[in-house]
Amino acid sequence: MTAEKLSREVIAMRVAKELNDGDVVNLGLGIPTLCSQFVPEGRTVFYHSESGVLNYGPMAEEGEEDQDLINAGGQFLAPVPGMSFFDSGSAFAMIRGGHIDVTVLGALQVSEKGDLANWMIPSRGIGNVGGAMDLAVGAKRVIVSMEHVDRDGTPKVVAKCSFPLTCPTCVDMIVTDIAVISVEEEGLVLRETAPGWTAADIQSQTGAKLIISPLLKEITL
Numbered sequence: 001m002t003a004e005k006l007s008r009e010v011i012a013m014r015v016a017k018e019l020n021d022g023d024v025v026n027l028g029l030g031i032p033t034l035c036s037q038f039v040p041e042g043r044t045v046f047y048h049s050e051s052g053v054l055n056y057g058p059m060a061e062e063g064e065e066d067q068d069l070i071n072a073g074g075q076f077l078a079p080v081p082g083m084s085f086f087d088s089g090s091a092f093a094m095i096r097g098g099h100i101d102v103t104v105l106g107a108l109q110v111s112e113k114g115d116l117a118n119w120m121i122p123s124r125g126i127g128n129v130g131g132a133m134d135l136a137v138g139a140k141r142v143i144v145s146m147e148h149v150d151r152d153g154t155p156k157v158v159a160k161c162s163f164p165l166t167c168p169t170c171v172d173m174i175v176t177d178i179a180v181i182s183v184e185e186e187g188l189v190l191r192e193t194a195p196g197w198t199a200a201d202i203q204s205q206t207g208a209k210l211i212i213s214p215l216l217k218e219i220t221l
Contacts, residue, residue: 003196005148005177006219013038013221015104015145015175019045023101024094026050026135028118029073031145032104033059036071048100050131052091053077054084072131092131095138103139105132107146107171109161112208114171114183116144117163129166136167148176148205155207157181157188178202180219187211192219 006014012034019025019035021043027033037058039045046055049071056071057080065076069083094100109117116136120127136142149155157174174181179202180192190199190210199212 003194003201006194007177009034009037010221011145011175011177014180014219015143016040016045017221018143018173019043019102022046024048024054024099026095026100026103026139027071028103028105028132028135030106032106033071033073033075035104035145036077047071048091048094050088050091050095052086052088054086054094055082056080057083092134095131095134098138098140100135100139102141102143103135104143104145105135107144107156107174108150109156109158109163110144110146110171110174110183111161112157112159112183112188114169115161116142116166116168116171117161118144118166120164122163127164132166136170141172142170143173143175144171145175148178148202153205155205158207159209178205181210184211189213190216192217194219 008031011031016035016038024046026048027035036047048054051072056077058078060076060078069077107118118132119129171183178194178197182189182191188208188210191213195218203210
C-alpha cells in the first residue's frame with residue numbers, strides 16, 4: 001500500500017517554517033496562498049500582494065468578506081493592524097527593486113537546475129506568465145510548493161523542463177506532497193520525506209536524479 005501524501009494545507013504549513021521573522025513574502029496562486037494561514041509562532045511575516053497590499057493576515061472567515069481586501073488570487077483577506085495599501089505599480093516596484101525576501105510559487109515543472117515553468121501547458125496552448133516572471137527574478141529566495149506529480153502521474157520535478165520557462169535557475173527549494181528538496185549547485189538534494197515514504201519511493205516519482213542528504217529526515221511541522 002502506498003503511503004499517504006500530504007494535503008495542500010500541510011504543504012503550506014511546511015513552507016511557512018521557512019519564513020523568517022520580518023520577512024516580506026509574496027504568495028503565488030494555488031497552494032502558496034494557503035501559507036498566510038500558517039505564520040510560525042513568535043514570528044512576524046509581512047505578506048505582500050501584486051494587487052497592492054502589504055502586511056495582510058489570514059483569509060477572511062465566511063460572512064466577513066470585504067470586496068476591497070483581496071490577494072492576487074482574488075481571495076478575501078482578514079484585516080490586520082498595520083495593513084497598508086498602494087497601487088499595483090508600486091507593488092511591482094517593490095518586487096523589481098529586490099525588496100521581496102521570499103516568494104512562494106506553484107509550478108508545472110521544476111528542473112534539476114532550478115528552472116521554473118509555471119505559466120503554460122503546451123498541449124492546451126493557453127497561459128499568462130503574469131507577475132510570476134517578476135517574482136522569480138526579483139525575490140531573494142524562490143520556494144516552489146506543488147504536488148509531486150500531475151493528475152496523470154507524470155513527474156513535475158524533471159531533468160529538463162519541456163514546458164515554456166518562466167525563469168531559468170531561480171528555484172531554491174521545492175516542497176511537495178511527498179518531499180522537501182533543495183536546489184544546489186550539484187543538483188537536487190532530497191532533505192525530507194513525507195511520513196511512510198522512502199527515498200526510493202520518491203525517486204520513482206521524480207524525473208531527475210536525486211542526491212540523498214546524509215541528514216535525510218521525515219517532514220515535521
